[in-house]
Amino acid sequence: MTVPIASPADEQPVPLHQPLPHRKILREWLIPLSGRTTVRALLLLALDYALFLGLIALTLWLQAWWAKLLCGLAAGFGIGRLFIIGHDACHQSLTPHRELNKVLGRMAFLPSITPYSLWDTGHNVVHHGYTNLKGVDFVWTPKTAEEFAALSPWQRLLERAYRSGWAPGLYYMIEIWWKREFFPNKTHMPTRRPIFFKDSLLVCVFGALWIAAVAAVAFGMGQSVGLSLLMGVAVPFFFWNTMIGFVVYVHHTHVRVSWHDNKAAWTRAAPFVSTTVHLTFPLRIGTLMHHIMEHTAHHVDMSIPLYKLKQAQSRLEQMLPGRIIVQPFSWKWYFDTARACKLYDFTRECWTDFKGRMTSPVRANLPAPSALT
DSSP: OOOOOOOGGGOOOOOTTSOOOOHHHHHHHHGGGOOOOHHHHHHHHHHHHHHHHHHHHHHHHOOSHHHHHHHHHHHHHHHHHHHHHHHHHHTTOSSSOHHHHHHHHHHHHGGGTOOHHHHIIIIIIIITTSTTBTTTOOTTOOOOHHHHHTSOHHHHHHHHHHTTSSOHHHHIIIIIIIIIISSOOTTTOOOOOHHHHHHHHHHHHHHHHHHHHHHHHHHHTTOOHHHHHIIIIIHHHHHHHHHHHHHHHHHHOOTTOOOBSOHHHHHHTOHHHHTOEEEEOSTTHHHHTTTTTOHHHHHHOTTSOGGGHHHHHHHHHHHSTTTSEEEEOOHHHHHHHHHHOSEEETTTTEEEOTTOOBOSOOGGGOOOGGGGO
16 A cells, blocks of 8 residues: 655644554654764764773773773763764764765774774664664574574573673674674675785774783883773773674664564564654753664664754654653663573564563553553
8 A cells, every 4th residue: 555745834743543654654754863963973074982991091091900990891882972973974974975974983993993984884774774684684583482492501601691681791702793894704794805804904903902901001100000901991992892782782672672584574563663663761861872773763863963862763753652661771671682682483573581581461352562661
């Protein structure tokens, strides 16, 4: 059925009993919010780089180990903020200039040791193109009970750790960064392009310079080189992996979010809306994370810059009452989700535990998302 494109004058909230409008209509709602400014982008990048470098310097300058640790953790959060800016640049939503976005994106990705072109392929093409379609999207893809049973004891132990809620950083570091982003092999990246190797080499050089600079400064200041490398390199990098692993997990994992192994069924489910969670936080934590949690709006229209995502998300929730999963964050909710979302049964269309027991309602019986918030 062809859905007519509505004009701005015709825009009214779409009742839950009516079909979801065509994606073109949803994007038209957000057109006024798609403007990008170069100056604002440059200021954000400069601010977050100053924050990151200042915190790394503090891990060297401060004497108490606990103060070094706190600064190292904060530097990891700073890496996350830089990465979100790079993520926008990779989507061409940071500035109006395509080539400048590529430069700024590579700069912003350096502290996270993320090769720009490999992230572009895995995230923009695969994840956004096929969100929650098993066999294509590879981010936090749930296994079936049969797949889990076929794993080796060590692989089952690792999968249990990944899905425990305590190890999102371990998952991201091994399954995403190491296997798919840092000089990936042909199994995980069949396409071979010279730019992939160049970008991997670029971040490798940055990482080596980062380590060398911290070690040299620590030696010159008479501080422990080992402790300085731990607090000024390892802690920030692992915190960053934990942060991004957590973020991508909660974006698309929820007892009301479905996965699909059939492309036709996946297409009918309007995955740009139905597979994405808007996680809300108190104390403006969402703002500190550059609004990356206003994620439904981002999946509907990747051209919306990070500094306009909050307004875009509000617009969608106003126009699509009851359709978008809006989840207030709590640690109880997070660990309840981790306990429930271990494996996925594609026949019954529900989440299960590691024994295959149903832990979420079957998709056909789901209540409206608004009833879940």
